Structures are given as C-alpha cells and as structure tokens.
Amino acid sequence: MTLVTKISRIAILASLLTCLAPGAWAASPAPAQEEEPAIVQHMKQINRSLRRLRRQAADAAQKDSSLELVRQMKTHAQAAQKEEPLKTSDLPEAERGPFLKAFREGMGSVIETLTLLESALENEKFDQTEELVKKLFDLKKEGHDQFQKEMEIG
C-alpha cells in the first residue's frame, strides 16, 4: 500500500467515525427546557429523601444513610426558606409581607424537626424517628394547604 493510499484510508475512516459520533446528525440542538423555579426544585429533593426516610429511618443498620438524607433535606429546606412561594405575586401587596413571614416560619418548623431527627439518629434513638418522620408529613400537608399555588402534588 502506498503512503497516499494509506493516508486516504485513514481520512475515510476518520470521517466515518465523525458521522457515527452520537448526535452528529441531529438536525438542531434540543430546545432549551424551561427551568423549574428553585423553590420547586428544593421541595422535590426534600420529597424524594422523605419517601426514602419513611422506609429506613427506624432501621439501625441504615443510620448513616438516614443521617445523610436528613442533612441533605436540611440544606434544601434552608434554601427553599429563602425563596418565595409562586402564589406571593398573586396577592395584594399589603398581604405579601405577612404571607412570606408565615411561609418562612412554616419552613422553620421543617428545619427544626429535621434537627430533632438528626439528633435522634445520632443518638440512636430509633424509637423517636417514626414520630418525627410523621411530623414532617404533617408539616408538608399544612404548608401546602396554606402556601401552595395549586393542588398538592407528590
């Protein structure tokens, strides 16, 4: 094989590989997805962890994993507390301040309960975990009845 033939074979192979590269023939990039509001993203993360905790919080063998979940939930709850419910902008201006204050207090109760759950887990008081997880579900229900724009989801 001459050098020229060798080079052209390599060139053909290279262009074939480029064509096969994933996405190389996509007509146009996917349309940008509309971003969910930060408050919704944080709530969804809290929800996922809460569902897992319901199954494992009383299990001593899963203590470390439960602690990790609770700490992540706390971070998301603190971040959500700084956001504004979507309903806020629908309210008359005079009502917004008290509405936001009550929302932040509601999220404060979630954070407090998570702190109690964290210390119950750290101290291996597994008889307390079920009650605290139940309390989180109650706070979710109350919070959504009062602050969520639409019907409760999840």
Ligand code: HEM
């Ligand atoms: C641990 C308890 C909680 C969980 C697991 C939770 C979970 C969720 C979930 C799954 C959503 C729906 C996201 C979507 O798909 O649209 C959501 C939205 C929301 N939650 Fe929570 N939540 C909790 C506590 C609370 C509390 C205590 C409040 C109020 C003080 C609250 C206020 C809201 C608001 C305002 C939204 C919707 C966004 C909006 O309409 O502005 N949540 N939450």
